[in-house]
Amino acid sequence: LSFDEGDTLYILDMSNTDWWKAKCGNNTGLIPSNYVDQNTEAIDYPLHEASKRGNITFMRECISNNVSVNGLDKAGSTPLHWAAHGGHLDCIQLLLGSNCQVNVQNKLGDTPLHSAAWKNHAEAVKLLIQKGARVDIKNNEGRLPLELTKDPECAALIKQAVAPRNSYSNDYGDEEDSD
Known part of the structure; x- marks a missing residue:
């Protein structure tokens, strides 16, 4: 899954500790979990x-x-x-x-x-x-x-x-x- 800085990611599945399933816009794919942990701001609600x-x-x-x-x-x-x-x-x-x-x-x-x-x-x-x-x-x-x-x-x-x-x-x- 590719995305740009500032895009909103929706994490759909975190069962794999290395790769998370995410959605950005109309696209769904895998992203490295460590990248998300280090470079994003979570919105809990x-x-x-x-x-x-x-x-x-x-x-x-x-x-x-x-x-x-x-x-x-x-x-x-x-x-x-x-x-x-x-x-x-x-x-x-x-x-x-x-x-x-x-x-x-x-x-x-x-x-x-x-x-x-x-x-x-x-x-x-x-x-x-x-x-x-x-x-x-x-x-x-x-x-x-x-x-x-x-x-x-x-x-x-x-x-x-x-x-x-x-x-x-x-x-x-x-x-x-x-x-």
Whole structure:
């Protein structure tokens, strides 16, 4: 496998101690393991890093190279936690469209909705709720997403999701039978 300085390598198999199977762009091949050890900078959580920074191009590359959209970093957070924290709507949409789990709690008990609410990202809150984010999950401090936001729009969106979704009256069911 040939590559240039600055190219991103995805290590696929490290079972052979001398030669690792890697992917660069659309090419897959073997590279000397000692070369990679000495001359590269590892990114332990590439999809998380891209999500934090709103780097949609790198996120797409990671996903196309089978980096897990549900992987956990050291804090137990998923890429969706970080995209929500940053309010990166395009990143949130990409992750949700890639079958990521929307209600994962990190080590603090926060879900991506907690992160978006805490950072007052109303559009992110709206998108997460539309995609099934639960508003009733408490974090380790016993706090709901509603309790973390200071933004009136975020609060209204969360309160609306708490209200019964099918609250309509059945005109025919209110009357007693006259038999």
